Amino acid sequence: MVVLPDIEPVSRESTAAVIARQLRDAIMTGALPPGTQLGETDLASRFQVSRGPLREAMQHLVSEGLLRSERHRGLFVIDLEPSDVFDIYLARSAVERAALLCALRGDREQIAASLEQSVADMAAAANDDDPTALSAADLAFHEALINASGSKRLVRMARTLLIETRMCLTLLQSTYQGVEDRVDEHTRIIDALRTGDADAALHLLDAHMEDAIGRLVPGTSLKEGEAPAPA
Structure with a gap:
């Protein structure tokens, strides 16, 4: 087996996973307070990505219960009643x-x-x-x-x-x-x-x-x- 020195592991984290992690951290720390509406256009511009991976990331957070979807209104950070x-x-x-x-x-x-x-x-x-x-x-x-x-x-x-x-x-x-x-x-x-x-x-x-x-x-x-x- 050939030993290759100084080889860094390849990151397999997808763009959607990176976005989800950053949004998750922002929700956790209060940078995105409860009730905040997430606009696709604004977030896509901030992350400098297309809407595809952004939507995938936000759906991850919906499935985790951190975002809620309102019909005809969009996605919001959950409120804690x-x-x-x-x-x-x-x-x-x-x-x-x-x-x-x-x-x-x-x-x-x-x-x-x-x-x-x-x-x-x-x-x-x-x-x-x-x-x-x-x-x-x-x-x-x-x-x-x-x-x-x-x-x-x-x-x-x-x-x-x-x-x-x-x-x-x-x-x-x-x-x-x-x-x-x-x-x-x-x-x-x-x-x-x-x-x-x-x-x-x-x-x-x-x-x-x-x-x-x-x-x-x-x-x-x-x-x-x-x-x-x-x-």
Whole structure:
């Protein structure tokens, strides 16, 4: 076999996939806020592409639930109604509880160390007064926890949920009195994981989710199944 040095892997990412990724990131970070209408002409000009790959990319996001199609009107970034926010956290709670149980059976010290990096990034972002970086670090914690499960299906199930969560975090940011609340909640989950205390870890994760949904949609409870009435 001939060895060829300095050969770079060929990127197989299609134009549509690149566009979808950039639109997904813009939705996640709030650059494209909920309710924004996406115009084909404007986006095709911005991406400097034809409408074919642009339409393919946007249909990917429709199938992921991040865009909605309105007949005779076009495509819009989804709005997150209170019932949607409740549903996001309900689904996240199920996925992350399963991931946490898997992580407890793995290399707990290594997993705890990776999660601590995200918490350190949260504290650093707070010191820099950077809400965007703070939300990114918060999300990275939960993504790392799910990845630590070793379950491809949990990771796949969580992908869109975490993007929708990032949309929620923009709203959640203003409800915390200080970042210490967020750092402390995450740190206690890590401590319970490191010691292998499954009951405490699950209780803390449940409390973390309850706290978030209570701030975002007052009067609702994941534990009690008290979802907000549909609009």
